[in-house]
Amino acid sequence: MSTGPIRIERKNPDAALVGLTTHLLGLAGEMLEKSAFLKAALSILGSYADCDTVLVSLDDGTTSFTREDSNPGTSSVPSSGPHSEAKGESGEVRSSAQVRIKEGNGSTGYLQFSRFRLPRFSAHEAAFLESLSQIFAIALKHWRTTWSLQERVKELSCLYRIANVLDTAEKSIGDILGEIVTIIPSAWLYSDDAVSRIQFDGLDYCSGDYAEGMQEQQADIVISGKTRGRVQVAYFHQKPELNEGPFLAEERKLLDTIAKELSVRIERRLYEDEQAKTKEQLKHSNRLAVIGQLAAAVAHELNEPLTNILGFAQLAAKETGQAGPNGGDLEKIIANSLYAREIVRKLLLYGRKMPLTKSRVDVNKVVREAVGLFEHRLSKENIKLELRLSNDLDRIVADPAHLRQVVANLVMNSIHAMPRGGTLTLTSAQKNRTVEIIIRDTGCGMSETVRDKIFIPFFTTREAGQGTGLGLTVVLEIVTGLDGTINIDTMPGIGTTVLVSLPVADPER
DSSP: OOOOOOOOOTTOHHHHHHHHHHHHHHHHTTOOOHHHHHHHHHHHHHHHHTOSEEEEEETTSOEEEEEOTTOTTOOOOOOOSTTOOOOOTTSSOSEEEEEEEEETTEEEEEEEEEESSSSOOOHHHHHHHHHHHHHHHHHHHHHHHHHHHHHHHHHHHHHHHHHHHHTOTTSOHHHHHHHHHHHGGGGSTTGGGEEEEEEETTEEEESSOOOTTSEEEEEEEEETTEEEEEEEEEESSOOOOOSBTTBOHHHHHHHHHHHHHHHHHHHHHHHHHHHHHHHHHHHHHHHHHHHHHHHHHHHHHHHHHHHHHHHHHHHHHHHHOTTSTTHHHHHHHHHHHHHHHHHHHHHHHHTTOSOOOOEEEOHHHHHHHHHHTTHHHHHHTTEEEEEEEOSOOOOEEEOHHHHHHHHHHHHHHHHHHOTTOEEEEEEEEEETTEEEEEEEEOSOOOOHHHHTTTTSTTOOSSOTTSOOSOHHHHHHHHHHHTTOEEEEEEETTTEEEEEEEEEOOOTTO
């Protein structure tokens, strides 16, 4: 900023004061930083007061000093306190006058005018300096108001831009934070030297090169009472101390507001995302329910003709024998009918159309019966069977056929996982009021992706015609229907362990 040449009518003090008022108020409205404003204002005051140096000291600790360029033969030393003096080449100040600066009812500081030459300040000039001080106080207050208004406009503009970004529904949380972090520095005092960073759930979003150890302030992002991240603002270069380090008190309030707004909006977005996910799962469940009802109805209709086909095929095979001309074909009919009947049974179980007959069940007995169905196949597949059944188990309340189906399906899955042989271990144990059935194999295991999908109806990794994808779905339906739980621990190339936990029967039942 250039104040330009100042023409002062010294014979007309009133005109001079009007001119000073015009100059200082115009200067206060130019949005200068405080140090620049004070330096320019003191230069103007020195010209109007016809002095060599002007010192201002404010109650907030701010000091500024200027020397008139019209007297190049003098040297200057900045004053550091109210009793310091600027001295000329002779080592003494010829004349000095100190006047208070008053804003409203309180004192703001003082101005010190000094000359290294004659004439000394007269009483008339001292009164003129008092008037200059009053005008400077008005200009200083105007500058503070204008500066504060400018900072508030910056803050409101920042919040408005952030609100617009937060209201963009189609953007992800990451994209939103990436945009907001570039907006934040514009609201700070030294915006050109400011950089911001948002940390959320272990991810960093920065508006520039952010390094630890810089002058910074931060506020936490709190979601549902838990700190999930923070908003930070820092300066690349050292800045003078203000209310909070180099930061203003208003900037602390703004940062807290931004962090709070992010917390509220992110929590709302996470809730909306969870709601959308839940709705989608509900739609999927409704579709599966319809499919289950349809499948159960179809299976029920197919069950009777399949039973007839299987019965007549077995009767024909018994009459003709294996050596008959059609013996091989009949065996194929029987095998495929059994496979179709197994599919029908699973569909009926999935659709919950098979009647339940609950009773007090000996878990070890059911396990042995289920495994007995596979003894020949286990031997043929070169799979070693190990039974480690506890003899001290309480009984559980369940449908024996359904529980047998659970064990059979899990054993079948283990067999398919060990096409080159291996070891199948079945263990039973009791922990407190829970009976555990553990089925462990040394098969191929599952990837995490497959592991997450195994309970989805009709999902299967087998080739077409090798499985329905309902086995584990039925297992889950039966176990949860018994108020039990099922956990699967698997690792590719190592094997799979399935833990089924079922509550024991109440003593009075």
